[in-house]
Amino acid sequence: MSIPLTDAPVPPLVRRLARGAQVRPIWENKLGGMTFRTDDERFIKVGPVHLETSMADEAERMSWAAPFIRVPTVVEQGDDGDTEWLVTRSITGLSAVHPQWVAQPETAVRAIGEGLRALHERLPVASCPFDWTVPSRISNAAERGVIVPEGLRAAPPIDVLVVCHGDACAPNTLVSEDGRWSGHVDMGQLGLGDRWGDIAVAAMSTGWNYGPGWGGLLLEAYGVEPDEERLAYYRDLWNAT
Numbered sequence: 473m474s475i476p477l478t479d480a481p482v483p484p485l486v487r488r489l490a491r492g493a494q495v496r497p498i499w500e501n502k503l504g505g506m507t508f509r510t511d512d513e514r515f516i517k518v519g520p521v522h523l524e525t526s527m528a529d530e531a532e533r534m535s536w537a538a539p540f541i542r543v544p545t546v547v548e549q550g551d552d553g554d555t556e557w558l559v560t561r562s563i564t565g566l567s568a569v570h571p572q573w574v575a576q577p578e579t580a581v582r583a584i585g586e587g588l589r590a591l592h593e594r595l596p597v598a599s600c601p602f603d604w605t606v607p608s609r610i611s612n613a614a615e616r617g618v619i620v621p622e623g624l625r626a627a628p629p630i631d632v633l634v635v636c637h638g639d640a641c642a643p644n645t646l647v648s649e650d651g652r653w654s655g656h657v658d659m660g661q662l663g664l665g666d667r668w669g670d671i672a673v674a675a676m677s678t679g680w681n682y683g684p685g686w687g688g689l690l691l692e693a694y695g696v697e698p699d700e701e702r703l704a705y706y707r708d709l710w711n712a713t
């Protein structure tokens with residue numbers, strides 16, 4: 473989905489947000505967004521304003537989740553109408569798709585599964601103001617002109633309602649030196665939903681990042697038996713939206 477970067481030019485906006493610190497590009501996403509790391513322990517994410525989620529949404533969700541689970545602290549956030557930005561404090565760990573972890577897929581996949589389980593257990597459903605249930609995902613897609621196929625409009629009954637990460641792809645779990653998950657990033661879509669919405673995406677993304685055959689370990693590390701119907705449904709919904 474996204475690629476680690478080594479040498480890309482640093483836009484003037486990022487220089488400004490760096491406030492004199494050195495910056496290094498580390499990541500580019502498929503929506504034209506880029507993430508930079510500063511030498512004073514901040515991450516600067518910039519990208520075009522778009523309809524799917526906003527960095528204002530992300531900052532709000534990170535701040536909400538922060539008391540319960542390790543997520544970056546928001547330093548500043550804004551936009552100029554065309555470009556939006558989010559500056560956060562670094563948290564420990566490397567992305568689970570850093571070359572170091574791609575070389576150790578078993579450790580990385582376990583960390584992702586255990587990290588997702590912890591996120592689902594710790595974030596409080598009762599006080600979560602954000603929605604990522606199927607109806608809201610379908611209407612968000614419609615606002616972007618994406619029509620979800622008829623066959624995906626009715627979701628299977630909710631298994632366990634949790635606060636979902638909303639983009640539980642492998643790169644969004646950070647893994648520390650000891651091989652355990654150390655935090656989560658990229659929370660623009662965090663919200664209430666069936667846990668399988670996240671589990672299906674996490675399992676699918678192991679295929680993109682580590683190759684075939686890791687989905688079973690992901691489920692084992694999360695601590696759940698495969699539910700083929702919900703896995704297929706939420707995989708298809710993800711791909712359709």
Ligand SMILES: Nc1ncnc2c1ncn2[C@@H]1O[C@H](COP(=O)(O)OP(=O)(O)O)[C@@H](O)[C@H]1O
Nearest residue numbers: 499501507515544560561562563567643657658
């Ligand atoms: N505060 C942070 N601390 C540590 N790593 C971070 C932080 N913010 C971003 N990252 C790293 O930058 C990458 C890209 O950030 P992310 O918010 O996931 O951007 P995108 O929306 O483009 O996927 C993450 O996968 C993670 O490795």
Ligand SMILES: [Mg+2]
Nearest residue numbers: 643644657658
């Ligand atoms: Mg990401």
